Amino acid sequence: MSMMNAALVESFDEPPHFRSIPAPEAAPGQEVVDVLAVGVHRATKGIAAGKHYTSPKELPALAGADAVVRRADGSLAFVMPMGAGSLAERIVIDPATAIPVPDGADPAVLVATMNPALSSWAALRTRVPFRAGQSVLVHGATGNAGSMAVKVAKHLGAERVIAAGRNRTRLDELTTEGADDIVQLTPDQDATATALAKAAAEVDVALDYVWGPPTELAMRAVLEARTQHTRLLDWVQIGGMGGDTITLSGHAMRSNAFRVLGSGIGAVAMDVMQREFTELVAAIAAGGMSVRPRPFPLDQVEAAWAHQDAPGERTVILL
Ligand SMILES: NC(=O)c1ccc[n+]([C@@H]2O[C@H](COP(=O)([O-])OP(=O)(O)OC[C@H]3O[C@@H](n4cnc5c(N)ncnc54)[C@H](OP(=O)(O)O)[C@@H]3O)[C@@H](O)[C@H]2O)c1
Incomplete structure (x- = not known):
């Protein structure tokens, strides 16, 4: 044998x-x-x-x-x-x-990049009706998947990408990697809510890598600041760095055109995944x-x- x-x-x-x-x-x-x-x-x-x-x-x-x-x-x-x-x-x-x-693609770079990148690629291409010209909030943008989400959103035509995260140094770097605006998530909840409301009130899609209590705060801040209540906001749960559950009020669901959905390997059909990831591999290569x-x-x-x-x-x- x-x-x-x-x-x-x-x-x-x-x-x-x-x-x-x-x-x-x-x-x-x-x-x-x-x-x-x-x-x-x-x-x-x-x-x-x-x-x-x-x-x-x-x-x-x-x-x-x-x-x-x-x-x-x-x-x-x-x-x-x-x-x-x-x-x-x-x-x-x-x-x-x-x-x-x-041919010529580096296997190590490709395998390091695919998992972080596919999280936002699958979300924007298969889970929400995202169109070029729309704006995207990346909640939890300082990790690998969040940072790739900034680049992927830009690559797919986002007009405005707001990167929100804790690590100020990494956020500053993201402004040179495609982020149009940054919001630092700090222990000061009022300051964080004010900054999110100012930067992200009118986004079309939120890609969320944090979840848990920080997401409860971010959702409240963005929804309360929205000026066009019937403009669709899709909030996509992708990662759970801040917790696995949230409490969401019925009021939040009714007071805006607001949808919450998840994106992961279990949420996308295999043939769709194959097609999308072929394009993503080519984009990374x-x-x-x-x-x-x-x-x-x-x-x-x-x-x-x-x-x-x-x-x-x-x-x-x-x-
Ligand atoms: N659904 C999917 O298809 C899919 C695919 C890939 C990854 N994911 C998920 O996405 C998440 C991130 O994965 P990754 O590969 O990017 O991991 P990573 O590179 O290790 O990044 C994780 C980052 O999360 C940040 N973070 C931790 N707690 C936070 C909090 N309370 N608030 C804000 N930011 C916080 C940290 O950044 P700072 O220390 O700088 O704040 C950390 O660098 C994981 O939950 C992973 O399972 C999902």
Whole structure:
């Protein structure tokens, strides 16, 4: 039996471990591919910790949620083998789900960038009727996904993007990366509400990476300041850095044309995802949208799991 190196989740309470396991064989209609790079994203860790809606039901299980792979014909592809894992020297894929990666693209940059970027791309392209010329609030803009949301919104034609977040240095950098206005989220709730009301009262879409109490405050501030109550505001829940729940009054829902919805892997049909992510891969490969990879080898998977990414970087395992 041929063996290969892999990272296995053996307990939800521990990081994945470096192990030797049997190499996979393709069933009819499948393809065995070489894995080149895998991202260690928040969702990747959440899945391996049993805390994600796609976490494995049985252990041990292969860690990893995405990969850039080399196919049998030599071409590169991006894959998200839902529920099956990706952190092994070789994995089996359904060729129909392989998203082509243009020649010359850097696998590490691509896998570092795809997960943060797809959060806003999927939201703006598939979840809301966003049109070029509209304005977007990014609530929680200083992390990788929020920062990419500023760039993605601009790339897709947003006329005005307001970046709201806690880290002032990162917010200032975002003004050179596409943000038209910034709002610092501080412990001073009145000052934060006033600043949000001033900058974001008339936005068409809010992309929310924070949720929890900060979102309750932001929603109240924006809704109370709106001058055109029938102008649609879509508030899209994408991340939960500030908490997983909010309290939302019926008054807020009735007093404006206001919709709250979520965007994630479970909310978008697979064929739509395939089409959209093919375009996103091409946009990232073309340059201008990237997260800096922080590479680790596969045999240091436990160190990779423990590494805290600096702003703008994402841990990536290279095989
Ligand atoms: N639904 C999807 O498709 C999808 C895809 C990718 C990511 N996500 C989610 O998006 C979120 C961010 O992911 P990421 O990859 O960007 O992680 P990240 O790069 O680690 O960024 C997270 C950032 O959140 C900020 N933050 C934490 N608590 C906050 C608070 N109370 N208020 C405001 N900002 C706060 C921190 O920035 P400061 O310290 O600078 O404030 C931190 O840098 C996660 O919840 C992730 O699961 C969802």
